[in-house]
Amino acid sequence: MDPKAALDFEKGGGLVTAIAQDAESGEILMVAHMNLEAFERTLETGQAVYWSRSRDRLWHKGEESGNVQRVESISIDCDGDAVLLRVEQEGGAACHTGRRSCFFRRIEGDGYRDVGVQVFDPDEVYSK
Amino acid sequence: MDPKAALDFEKGGGLVTAIAQDAESGEILMVAHMNLEAFERTLETGQAVYWSRSRDRLWHKGEESGNVQRVESISIDCDGDAVLLRVEQEGGAACHTGRRSCFFRRIEGDGYRDVGVQVFDPDEVYSK
Numbered sequence: 001m002d003p004k005a006a007l008d009f010e011k012g013g014g015l016v017t018a019i020a021q022d023a024e025s026g027e028i029l030m031v032a033h034m035n036l037e038a039f040e041r042t043l044e045t046g047q048a049v050y051w052s053r054s055r056d057r058l059w060h061k062g063e064e065s066g067n068v069q070r071v072e073s074i075s076i077d078c079d080g081d082a083v084l085l086r087v088e089q090e091g092g093a094a095c096h097t098g099r100r101s102c103f104f105r106r107i108e109g110d111g112y113r114d115v116g117v118q119v120f121d122p123d124e125v126y127s128k
Numbered sequence: 129m130d131p132k133a134a135l136d137f138e139k140g141g142g143l144v145t146a147i148a149q150d151a152e153s154g155e156i157l158m159v160a161h162m163n164l165e166a167f168e169r170t171l172e173t174g175q176a177v178y179w180s181r182s183r184d185r186l187w188h189k190g191e192e193s194g195n196v197q198r199v200e201s202i203s204i205d206c207d208g209d210a211v212l213l214r215v216e217q218e219g220g221a222a223c224h225t226g227r228r229s230c231f232f233r234r235i236e237g238d239g240y241r242d243v244g245v246q247v248f249d250p251d252e253v254y255s256k
Contacts, residue, residue: 003235026154031210075231078223082159084231095206103203103212107131
């Protein structure tokens with residue numbers, strides 16, 4: 001059965017949720033979204049292509065930083081509105097802040113703490 | 129700093145994406161959503177409370193099946209539109225189909241395959 005037929009883009013206004021998980025460590029790297037074209041491009045290229053809600057365009061992850069995500073497997077959830085990508089993260093960091101994971105703010109007590117692992121300096125990686 | 133202040137509910141129309149990850153194995157169990165009240169209830173109770181988009185109401189995960197999620201930690205992503213819950217899954221299964229994870233359809237070749245681990249029979253767990 002065609003994987004696209006298992007996806008429900010309607011519920012999310014044309015988008016499904018996409019989670020990137022480090023294939024080796026199991027760490028959650030980031031969450032983004034895909035429209036149908038992003039999903040197809042991901043299948044075709046073997047690298048994660050998302051739909052950027054803030055920039056309103058296709059976003060080949062790593063297009064600027066070089067930190068692409070090589071996709072090892074894709075799974076679809078039970079109701080078809082989310083996909084899970086197990087990836088090998090080039091450069092070792094998924095977050096635009098240079099941290100390995102975007103989920104670097106852990107809630108502790110009444111606040112939160114930065115527990116992120118800094119891998120690169122974003123000022124050196126992204127053009128101004 | 130108040131964790132709620134780090135969340136951006138606007139971008140997702142009042143909701144943030146919530147990922148539940150098995151705290152021990154690292155397996156992704158499911159993806160759902162939270163509004164502010166669901167987030168607060170999760171913090172207060174220590175169990176995952178989501179906002180059900182299909183039922184349009186608060187959803188205390190496990191309220192019917194008994195398979196609650198005990199929250200060990202919560203992390204917020206860099207732009208505040210997603211949270212990651214590391215949980216202990218009561219009953220060993222998060223999916224309403226009785227499988228351990230909702231992401232049981234893995235893409236292979238031109239199709240996908242059910243690689244899910246069946247933990248319970250949904251007909252026995254949910255009332256008709």
